[in-house]
Amino acid sequence: MDTARWTEVDRYFADRLRPRDRVLTESVEAGSDLPQIQVSDLLGGLLGVLARTVSARRVLEVGTLFGYSTIHLARALPVDGALITLEYSPEHARIARENIERAGLQDLVEVRVGSALETLPGVAADIDAPFDLVFIDADKQNNPGYLDWALRLTRPGGLIVVDNVVRGGAVTDPQSDRPDVRGTRAMVDALATLVAEQRVDATALQTVGSKGYDGIVLAYVR
Ligand code: SAM
Numbered sequence: 001m002d003t004a005r006w007t008e009v010d011r012y013f014a015d016r017l018r019p020r021d022r023v024l025t026e027s028v029e030a031g032s033d034l035p036q037i038q039v040s041d042l043l044g045g046l047l048g049v050l051a052r053t054v055s056a057r058r059v060l061e062v063g064t065l066f067g068y069s070t071i072h073l074a075r076a077l078p079v080d081g082a083l084i085t086l087e088y089s090p091e092h093a094r095i096a097r098e099n100i101e102r103a104g105l106q107d108l109v110e111v112r113v114g115s116a117l118e119t120l121p122g123v124a125a126d127i128d129a130p131f132d133l134v135f136i137d138a139d140k141q142n143n144p145g146y147l148d149w150a151l152r153l154t155r156p157g158g159l160i161v162v163d164n165v166v167r168g169g170a171v172t173d174p175q176s177d178r179p180d181v182r183g184t185r186a187m188v189d190a191l192a193t194l195v196a197e198q199r200v201d202a203t204a205l206q207t208v209g210s211k212g213y214d215g216i217v218l219a220y221v222r
Contacts, residue, residue: 007210014041024071027099031066034092038065039137039163040211044072047135047161050218051076054159056132060123061085062116062146063138063163067096067109073135074105083109084123086116088138117142120149130155137163140180143187147219151194154221162187166206166215191219198222 018041028038039047051059051073057080059073064087074083083105087093093113100109112119116138134150136143143162150160165171165188170181194200202219 003208003210003212006208006212010040010042010209018042018045023099023103024068026102027066027068027071030099030102031068031095034066034095038068039072040209042209043163043207043211043216044069048072048076050159050161051133054132054157057081058127058129058131058133059083060131060134060150060153062120062134062136062150063087064096064111065092067099067103067111069135069137070096070100070109070111071103071105073133074100074103074108077108079108081108084112084127085109086112086114086119086123086138088113088115117145117149120146120153124149124153127153130158132158134158134160135163136161139183140164140167141183143183144190147187147190151199151221156221158221160200160217160219160221162217162219164214165204165217166213168213188217191217194219 047069056076057078061070061073064070064085070085090113093111096111100106131154134154136146136150154160165184167181170176171184191202195202200219200221202217204215204217206215
């Protein structure tokens, strides 16, 4: 198996299960000068299905980029739902806001600019009810901190999703000095403690596709 084959299979399913979507296509075009590290369309579809499965009304996203996963998640919300997405780069946030407006989701989505570990305390202070779903997809070295906040801010019965946890298999290397790998491993260790304490049920899913070999962690808050 290789990336060309995975991409072909991605396309097979996307052609059948993911209707052509002008807004998403235009959002990718608008973000074409930014790193193309958004979720795949199929993974975006999974986020939407998960949000609907937990009947999400409130979603927190860490790592906006140009708003591609944001749009997938926000579309799964009811009209009185709310999504807060946290982004470090003002330029990414600017393009994300344009894309969110293009999708007609500006009344549901708030983009907060800054380093997420610095903006999260403000989010915690501002919300009057916990989140139903938290999607973590920013700088991987800070994943332990993001998991900690996600756990505090997610309701029992809610879901935490962490993207890019496999890193092409590098996650299994305890000697790795890569900050992303170390951050991911530390997050998984923290999650293991939460599982042992029966505070969450968690699992991991390896993924292949047009974005290569990676994976997600899913944690259900008990
Ligand atoms: N979730 C997006 C999607 O799938 O469409 C992709 C997000 S991209 C993988 C990661 C984003 O996190 C980038 O836009 C980056 O600027 C942002 N980021 C990096 N460090 C951050 C930090 N400390 N706080 C908030 N955002 C950060």
